[in-house]
Amino acid sequence: MSLELGLKGTPMSEVQVNEEVKLNRGDSALIGTVRLKPNRDKTVRLGHPWVFSKGIASFEGINGGLVRVFCSQNTPIGIGYVNERSNIRLRMLGHFESDPDRLIFRLIKKSIERRKILNIPSNAVRLVNGENDGLSGLIVDCYHRVLVIQIGTLGMEILKDQIVEALDLLVGAPVIYEKSTSISRKEEGLKSSNGWLKKDEEVGLVEIFEKDVRFLIDVVEGQKTGFFLDQRNMRFWLKDHVEHKSVLNLCAYSGGFSLHALKSGASKVTSVDISREACRQMHLNTELNGLKNHEIIEKDVFEFLTNCQERYDIVVLDPPAFIKSKKDLLKGAKAYREMNRLALEKVKNRGIFLSSSCSYFLDEGFFETILLEASLLAKRDVQVIHRHSLALDHMKSLAFREGEYLKTVVMLC
Ligand SMILES: C[S@@+](CC[C@H](N)C(=O)[O-])C[C@H]1O[C@@H](n2cnc3c(N)ncnc32)[C@H](O)[C@@H]1O
Structure with a gap:
């Protein structure tokens, strides 16, 4: 049986992994x-x-x-x-592996099987989450019939053919795209590498769903592997709190939070992103779902917030990582503080503020200190009502604290 992962829009829980496979070779050579x-x-x-x-x-x-x-x-x-x-x-x-034969195949198979029990209501799923799945240097995201892989290390680069072969056998997806652009590749002595590793059919934008919302994913031009799968659970959280509410979505990308909010009854959503491409995708996604009352603004968030006079029932702030290395910590913290202060000023009394940071070098404690300082500067008395890190399929190894990069705090203002 082949893995019909999303090939018919199948949710992850119904996915079946290929049991009987023959690999062209083992990977025991030259150990x-x-x-x-x-x-x-x-x-x-x-x-x-x-x-x-x-x-x-x-x-x-x-x-x-x-x-x-x-x-x-x-x-x-x-x-x-x-x-x-x-x-x-x-x-x-892996962990305590002793047999190099078919090791990559076995580890990828295990990663995919783990996700089957998660019951994710989507056909866009992270299948391999690097170190957390014992596959340091490898990310694999699945968007319906398309797999996107990211290779971050020399060791994985050397294993690329085996990775593609394993994914081919296990998933049977007609399309595999490589998007290896992480800055860590430089330290590994590698250049960026983008391109089709398998293309058995023409690919344009890939349509995926998350619960009742559809998105068009541009795996080639989009950010990361095409979509921010890591925020899926927070998008779902928002759905339960938006009915009849006005929502401001800052750093909205392709409209993940915005479209879930509109679909779940928000009265109006304003989305802001600096990227023209992201705004274009937001327009397409709004149209795809037949949604109205979506204002899309292509602008720098600081500029938007400085000039915005309106207040909203719910404000979502999910900026890019401002802290890319340890030495950026204080400078990045200042940017987070200022952006959060400005955003907090746009939340109505008794409104909700959802704030995220995806900077790995900023730990949860420091992030909450920044939020406290921002709230004091904005003269807002906030109460934390929810905390979250990563979507279920970005499962973490308890031994690998470095895997915890995303933090979200939801506050009542
Ligand atoms: C982490 S992503 C947001 C993901 C989104 N929340 C989702 O669920 O898909 C950050 C977004 O911030 C945008 N961005 C970066 N700098 C910005 C700025 N100064 N002003 C506005 N948007 C910005 C990027 O274009 C990107 O789309």
Whole structure:
């Protein structure tokens, strides 16, 4: 049986994974060896996938190729891959794996199967979430009949053919697009890589659904892999709170929050985004769902908020990551504070403010401090009514705290 993932608009719970497959080759060839320094295996044993250069005692093998990993006493502790030019020198694949044969296939299969029990009411699903699925350096998102993969490391780059082969066998999607543009590739010695890895049919915009809302996804021109799947649960949360309410959606992208709000009875939605392409997609998506009362404004949020006189029942703020590295922390925090202050001033009394940050370097505690400062500056007495991180399919490994980048706080104002 092939995986009919979304091929007929199938929700994730009804997906079936191909059980009987024949791969062209195993991936046992050319496996090297890494020995860790004494006491450097503790976090790996707990499931953390990274070892930095100072933790490595010796490495024999091909840079980027698979390695067996041993602790200092020579006990095998798993399989990974090495990049000698990267600060993160060793990345583990899976957890306590001992057999390199069909490893990538087995790990991808496990990731897809995990998602089957989540009952996600959509045919747009993250199938592989990097380190959190034991596949450091690999993201796979599925949009109906189209898979989009992101490769972030040399080790995964070398395994690309096996990844495509595994996805082909497991999912059977006619189209696979690669969108490997993360800045981490530079440190791995890799250039950006975009293009079709499989294209058995012509692809334009891909139509997907989330509950009762349809979206057109542009996997080539769109941001990230085409859609912000990570905010799915918050879009669903909003649906229950918008009836007869006016909504301001700031940094709206293709209208995720906006269209769910309108579909669930919001009286009016104003969406603001600086990107022309995002606004174009928002117009298309509004039309696709036959929705009215949607004002789309192509503008910088700071400029919009500075000049806006109106107040709204609900304000959503989901900006891009302002903090891209540790050294940007204070500068980025200032931008978050100012944007949140301005946004809070546009919320009506007893209105709702939903604020997100996707900056990995900003932890939840600091984000809430920024929100407190913003509320004091805006002279608003706010109460937290909900907190959320990632959509269900962005499941996290408890051993990998670094995977927690998205934070959302919902406040009553
Ligand atoms: C994280 S995405 C928002 C995702 C959206 N909430 C969703 O559910 O699909 C951030 C968006 O902010 C937009 N953006 C970035 N800088 C901006 C600015 N200064 N003013 C307005 N929009 C901005 C980007 O174009 C992008 O669409």
